[in-house]
Amino acid sequence: MRSRSRPAPEASPDDAEEKDAPVEDRNETRARFRESFARWMFVVPALTYLLLFFGGPVVKNIVMSLQQYTTTTFYTGAAPFVGLANYADILTSDEFPATLLTTAVFTAGSLCGQFVLGLAFAVFFQRRFPLGGVLRSLLLLPWLLPLVASGTTWRWMLDTDSGVVNDVLRHLHLVSSGIPWLTGTSQALISVILVNIWVGVPFNTAILYGGLQDIPVHLYEAAKLDGAGAVAAFRHVTWPMLRPVAGVVLLLDLVYTVKVLDIILVVTGGGPADATETLATRAYELSFQQFEFGRGAATSNVLVTASLVFALVHLRAQRRARNL
Numbered sequence: 001m002r003s004r005s006r007p008a009p010e011a012s013p014d015d016a017e018e019k020d021a022p023v024e025d026r027n028e029t030r031a032r033f034r035e036s037f038a039r040w041m042f043v044v045p046a047l048t049y050l051l052l053f054f055g056g057p058v059v060k061n062i063v064m065s066l067q068q069y070t071t072t073t074f075y076t077g078a079a080p081f082v083g084l085a086n087y088a089d090i091l092t093s094d095e096f097p098a099t100l101l102t103t104a105v106f107t108a109g110s111l112c113g114q115f116v117l118g119l120a121f122a123v124f125f126q127r128r129f130p131l132g133g134v135l136r137s138l139l140l141l142p143w144l145l146p147l148v149a150s151g152t153t154w155r156w157m158l159d160t161d162s163g164v165v166n167d168v169l170r171h172l173h174l175v176s177s178g179i180p181w182l183t184g185t186s187q188a189l190i191s192v193i194l195v196n197i198w199v200g201v202p203f204n205t206a207i208l209y210g211g212l213q214d215i216p217v218h219l220y221e222a223a224k225l226d227g228a229g230a231v232a233a234f235r236h237v238t239w240p241m242l243r244p245v246a247g248v249v250l251l252l253d254l255v256y257t258v259k260v261l262d263i264i265l266v267v268t269g270g271g272p273a274d275a276t277e278t279l280a281t282r283a284y285e286l287s288f289q290q291f292e293f294g295r296g297a298a299t300s301n302v303l304v305t306a307s308l309v310f311a312l313v314h315l316r317a318q319r320r321a322r323n324l
Contacts, residue, residue: 065297073293086298095274095282103258103278103303106193110257113197115250118204123234125205126212136209143202151266154195158182158267185275188268192276196263200256204249211245212238247318251311258307279303 065086067079090096125136142150157164158181166178181191215238223233239246261280264270270277270285277285279299287296 061297062301064294065301067294069292069294069297071291079294082294086294087302090295090298090302095277098274099277099279099282102189102274102276103280105189106196106260106276106278107254107257109190109193110196110200110260111250111253113193114200114204114253114257115246117197117201118249119208119246121201121205122208122212123238125209136205139205140202142199143206147199147262148266150199151195151263154191154198155182155267158191182268183272185273188272188275192264192267195267196257196260199263200253204253207249207252208242208245211242215241244318247314251314254310254314255307258303258310279306 064079066081066083067073068082068086069079073079121139125132156162158166160166160178160180160183163178163181165181166175169175169179179187181187219237219241220233223237228236259280260278261284264276264278264281265284268276270281280303283296283299283303285296286292286299290296
């Protein structure tokens with residue numbers, strides 16, 4: 001008697017879908033992994049660069065600020081741990097209040113001058129006129145020149161006896177004798193602020209001009225139809241649309257201005273009588289003139305901390321303004 005074999009049951013479409021589902025899930029997972037891996041491959045070189053060339057020096061600077069690090073350390077290798085003694089010496093020194101005030105005045109004056117003039121030039125160049133592109137290109141020259149060359153030129157121009165600025169003022173009969181731009185304790189700080197403004201205006205103009213180009217033209221046309229003049233259009237159209245770009249420009253100006261060193265060193269050297277000495281020049285003086293690297297590192301860390309605090313406050317204010 002022969003046994004009859006039963007025919008295999010036919011696979012239903014639902015069963016086929018269930019078998020294909022794990023395969024599709026695996027393929028999708030692999031695709032996501034490959035995409036994530038490719039993204040990290042683009043990010044890893046940048047992270048490696050930041051860790052090596054920025055993270056390493058920052059950590060070394062923090063460690064050095066907690067040590068008595070002097071020239072003898074290079075010979076003996078000994079750098080005794082002193083904790084926060086370097087920070088205490090700096091914060092309680094007689095020079096620190098004046099240096100901090102000078103840094104604040106220099107930063108505030110430079111920011112106001114650079115941003116206001118940069119915005120004025122950006123609005124001016126928004127209008128099309130002959131040779132407008134050439135003038136915009138020439139305006140970038142102060143930003144492209146080496147700061148040492150710019151500082152040296154301004155030091156010659158602001159010289160009390162033979163400077164061009166005093167010569168022009170005397171020929172215009174505005175002054176009878178030369179103004180001590182670089183040797184007067186009250187004029188020196190104004191001089192370095194003006195030089196720093198001259199250097200920073202092109203950057204502000206370029207970024208703000210780019211922001212103005214992104215404002216839709218129909219907004220100005222609608223404002224004109226509503227009877228808004230130039231001032232009203234700027235207040236209700238230009239400034240609200242330009243505010244995010246302005247926030248970025250001010251933040252970058254702040255970070256750059258707080259650590260300005262070369263301009264002050266070339267123009268005034270921090271003098272006269274420490275009238276133009278900021279936290280940046282103080283850190284340079286402690287580290288590379290007095291060779292007290294521990295105190296110099298502590299001063300630079302105070303400067304970095306102040307910059308971070310101002311940056312965080314500014315970003316928080318921008319976020320609140322954006323949410324209103």
